[in-house]
Amino acid sequence: MWRQLPEIKERLVPAESGDVLELDEIWSFVFKKAHLGWLWTAMCRRTRQIVAFVIGDRSKATCLRLWDEIPDEYKHCHTFSDFWNAYQQVFPAETYRSVGKETGETAHIERWNNTLRQLVGRYVRQTLSFSKSDEYHHLLTTWFIAQYNESLSLTI
DSSP: OGGGOOOGGGGOOOOOTTOEEEEEEEEEEBSSTTSEEEEEEEEETTTOOEEEEEEEOSSHHHHHHHHHHSOGGGTTSEEEEOSOHHHHHHSOTTTEEEOOGGGSTTHHHHHHHHHHHHHOGGGOSSOSOOBSSHHHHHHHHHHHHHHHHHHHHTTO
């Protein structure tokens, strides 16, 4: 069944002019806390769908992978994130802006992070739930995002 999961890009509501992306990253671990992984996500503010995600470290290389995963029709969107330096190095200066939480420009992605932590035990900070392999961690995350996006596309 998991091999039949659709690509995230295949199920997205089409981008519209004026769409805005919110970016953020949250940590989790595989097998032990010394093996941290970061889930980087890009959310469309209008649809609340996750348009792209990657799991990796907090480097510019992982941020570049996130940029590559964002569908072309969303790459023109204005984009907001926190002050993590990797975003500034990868996203185009014409459409990207670093902002603090007090601006509210990343409120939807921050709220989604809370939803993820509530519904998926592997993303809870103090937990007994964890993935034993990177492959299953990625599969579970893909499945959750696909289900989440699908539930939104029915209401849009």
